Amino acid sequence: MPVYNFSAGPAVLADSVLNQIQSELHSVNGSGMSILEISHRSALFDDILNETTANLRRVMGIPDNYEVLFMQGGGTGQFSAVPLNLAAKNKKIALLDSGQWALKAGQEATKLGFDVDTLATTKDTKYQQLPTSDKVLTDDEYNYLHIVTNNTIEGTAFHQLPAHGTTKLVADMSSNFLAEEYDVNDFDLIFGGAQKNLGTAGVTIVIVKKDLLGKANNLIPATMDYNLFAKKNSMPNTPPTFSIYVCGLVIKWIESMGGVKGIHEHNVIKANRLYNFLDESKLFNNFVSPQERSLTNIPFTTGNEALDAQLVTAAADNGLMNLKGHRSVGGLRASLYNAMPLAGADALVEFLHQFEKQNR
Numbered sequence: 001m002p003v004y005n006f007s008a009g010p011a012v013l014a015d016s017v018l019n020q021i022q023s024e025l026h027s028v029n030g031s032g033m034s035i036l037e038i039s040h041r042s043a044l045f046d047d048i049l050n051e052t053t054a055n056l057r058r059v060m061g062i063p064d065n066y067e068v069l070f071m072q073g074g075g076t077g078q079f080s081a082v083p084l085n086l087a088a089k090n091k092k093i094a095l096l097d098s099g100q101w102a103l104k105a106g107q108e109a110t111k112l113g114f115d116v117d118t119l120a121t122t123k124d125t126k127y128q129q130l131p132t133s134d135k136v137l138t139d140d141e142y143n144y145l146h147i148v149t150n151n152t153i154e155g156t157a158f159h160q161l162p163a164h165g166t167t168k169l170v171a172d173m174s175s176n177f178l179a180e181e182y183d184v185n186d187f188d189l190i191f192g193g194a195q196k197n198l199g200t201a202g203v204t205i206v207i208v209k210k211d212l213l214g215k216a217n218n219l220i221p222a223t224m225d226y227n228l229f230a231k232k233n234s235m236p237n238t239p240p241t242f243s244i245y246v247c248g249l250v251i252k253w254i255e256s257m258g259g260v261k262g263i264h265e266h267n268v269i270k271a272n273r274l275y276n277f278l279d280e281s282k283l284f285n286n287f288v289s290p291q292e293r294s295l296t297n298i299p300f301t302t303g304n305e306a307l308d309a310q311l312v313t314a315a316a317d318n319g320l321m322n323l324k325g326h327r328s329v330g331g332l333r334a335s336l337y338n339a340m341p342l343a344g345a346d347a348l349v350e351f352l353h354q355f356e357k358q359n360r
């Protein structure tokens with residue numbers, strides 16, 4: 001029986017990537033040494049890092065006026081790093097509160113003494129829609145607008161970016177990085193942890209406009225200092241070598257799948273298989289309006305807690321793993337990240353169909 005892993009993160013990796021990790025584990029690039037044991041100061045690792053950066057630039061279309069940084073601390077670390085590196089305390093940070101990850105980002109910035117202005121929130125309706133604001137944003141009043149392109153827990157996504165006037169745009173792309181096509185030029189900064197679409201836990205990618213570096217007047221810990229990371233090729237200290245290596249393999253795999261365009265098309269097909277089923281089902285519901293639905297995280301429910309729990313167990317017995325919804329939302333959630341094959345989405349739909357027949 002095939003096993004499909006619908007975990008929200010760390011999450012599924014392509015079989016070919018796992019196979020390559022296994023086959024090279026004792027000897028990376030024919031060196032006779034494992035990626036787990038080589039120095040980050042070796043030429044061997046330098047090549048891996050530089051090739052990974054070059055490949056990410058190509059696959060994502062990252063222009064030369066942006067830095068690509070490999071950091072640690074996860075998306076959560078960036079909730080502090082972004083304000084420390086980009087924000088001045090005499091201006092505000094604008095926030096569109098689209099879910100729990102947006103809320104947490106705002107809380108971290110507030111903790112550090114920054115003035116966070118929540119322009120709009122959809123908390124009162126359980127974040128089942130995206131917040132919108134008509135406020136005209138200016139660079140004089142705001143440091144930047146923080147958005148979460150894909151709301152991992154609530155299952156919404158900004159497929160169209162919100163207006164941000166003359167202020168900068170910062171995006172937490174943790175859960176749809178390279179999963180749908182965005183133009184890097186539309187952002188001043190993008191960040192995302194690798195463990196959802198791009199590899200394994202331990203590395204966080206930051207893509208930031210070069211002319212924003214070294215401008216802020218805050219005390220910045222070395223492990224969060226973009227300017228330092230840019231100057232030191234992401235290695236002011238020991239980087240997460242294995243995680244960066246895995247990112248490199250995943251990026252090559254994405255290129256082999258037709259790049260972000262190919263992956264995006266694949267993700268639309270996969271997600272629609274599940275959404276179409278849910279919309280026709282008399283047992284299951286997803287509450288997000290079609291134009292705001294996430295391609296990568298799909299929450300749904302029978303509306304009956306006990307039945308949802310029963311489903312999670314029955315699904316696992318059938319090789320469909322980790323369908324329990326986030327603890328704050330309850331219900332069910334299927335994460336269909338880049339590496340989830342269409343066969344996995346189809347197996348899930350088939351299982352839900354049978355479950356519905358038996359439980360109506």
Ligand SMILES: *Cc1c(COP(=O)(O)O)cnc(C)c1O
Pocket residue numbers: 009073074075076077101148150151152172173174175193
């Ligand atoms: C998972 C996630 C985070 C947190 O990532 P960590 O690496 O666990 O800190 C932040 N934002 C979004 C949108 C996420 O999906």
